[in-house]
Amino acid sequence: MPKRITPLSEVKVRNAKSQESAYKLFDGGGLFLLVTPSGGKLWHFKYRFDKKEKKLTFGTYPEIALADARHQRDEARRQLAHGIDPGAVRKAQKQAVTEETETFEVIACEWHTKFSPTWTRGHATAIRSRLERDLFPWIGKRPITEIKAPELLAVLRRVEDRGALESAHRIRTIAGQVFRYALATGRAERDPSVDLRGALPQTGEKHHAAITDPKEVAPLLRAIDGYQGHFVVKCALRLAPILFVRPGELRHAEWAEINLDESVWNIPAKKMKMKEPHLVPLPAQAVEILKELKPLTGTGRYVFPSARSFARAMSNNAILAALRRMGFSKDEMTGHGFRAMARTILDEVLQIRPDFIEHQLAHAVRDPNGRAYNRTAHLVERRKMMQQWADYLDKLKAGAVVVPFKRVDG
Secondary structure (H helix, E strand, O other), X not given: OOOOOOOOOHHHHHHOOOOOOOEEEEEEOOEEEEEOOOOOEEEEEEEEEOOEEEEEEXXXXXXXXXXXXXXXHHHHHHHHHOOOOHHHHHHHHHHHHHHHHOEHHHHHHHHHHHHHHHOOHHHXXXXXXXXXXXXXXXXXXXXXXXXXXXXXXXXXXXXHHOOOHHHHHHHHHHHHHHHHHXXXXXOOOOOHHHHHOOOOOOOOOOOOOXXXXXXXXXXXXXXXHOOOOOHHHHHHHHHHHHHOOOHHHHHOOEHHHEEOOOOEEEEOHHHOOOOOOEEEEOOHHHHHHHHHHHHHHOOOOXXXXXXXXXXXXXXXXXXXXXXXXXXXXXXXXXXXXXXXXXXXXXXXXXXXXHHHHHHHOOOOOEOOOOOEOOOOOOHHHHHHHHHHHHXXXXXXXXXXXXXXOOOOOO
């Protein structure tokens, strides 16, 4: 005759003390409380199914009270009476929750919502569009932990097959960001996009046309000085090689951002590609150009207003059109090319420290701890660099300096 078990009471469960070894307090019907040496109290249900002994965990006390544990036990015993394994039911329920809340689409949307406020509106829209068009239809409903490299590659192949190889590479990058976010939040074990490096053909990298040989820069500078077009455009052309900011940043410069007394241009974060404020030290030559221009446009908002309306910034085609008018083709020079010119010559000819150059280019530069430097980092050194660069351009234009292009080590 089986031993009769006296049911537990709430008081006995509450007062159960830890001992050197774990021990069990039985309630009957397969339910027992496991008391651990650390004082933890866990509800377990022991049963047999298909001639095998199995065990379910119902949770911890006091989160799961005695009455709650008994209710779960009774439900499990009803399932057993109908030939159903309660452990299999629990597993299926857990899987269903995972499939609903930890799919690629759910996590990708969460990632997008979290980070899109730091992006431009256009970039956020483009990312969302790529997710919805090229990823969600194929792997959106899949649990993120089940997506492997071959499945992701099949998605990228569909994009590649429609002649959009560059988009396929970008979509792999986006997918990787989602997987890494899932990793960081404990919902994935690895990033399968890493395994796809080299799985897609490389795209031909596009570079902005730029003049980077000092012997060819000199004629360009002289052509700018001799430009016969609109005075505002000429001033922008003269500043472009000196300051080497992005064309959009130059066009949208505002007088309120520029302090001629302190020789600095403070560009707000909203205008910058990386959404970080940026300081541009103004060498004496730049200050002189701006002082020449201020009587003409200084009463308005923009330093370089449109020829049609002072209420709008100069057209994005103005500098390009001026370069073409001076005889420089699209394969020779672009507005963006002034940045490549400065970066190359500052490094290879003037031998300026690369991190000073990268800071002034407003590229993402990190400190040894992985944190982004603030806008005032190396400001003293950058101010000296900018003046040295402007002086070098003046000498180059005048033909007073001849410097070998490639640096010779040793």
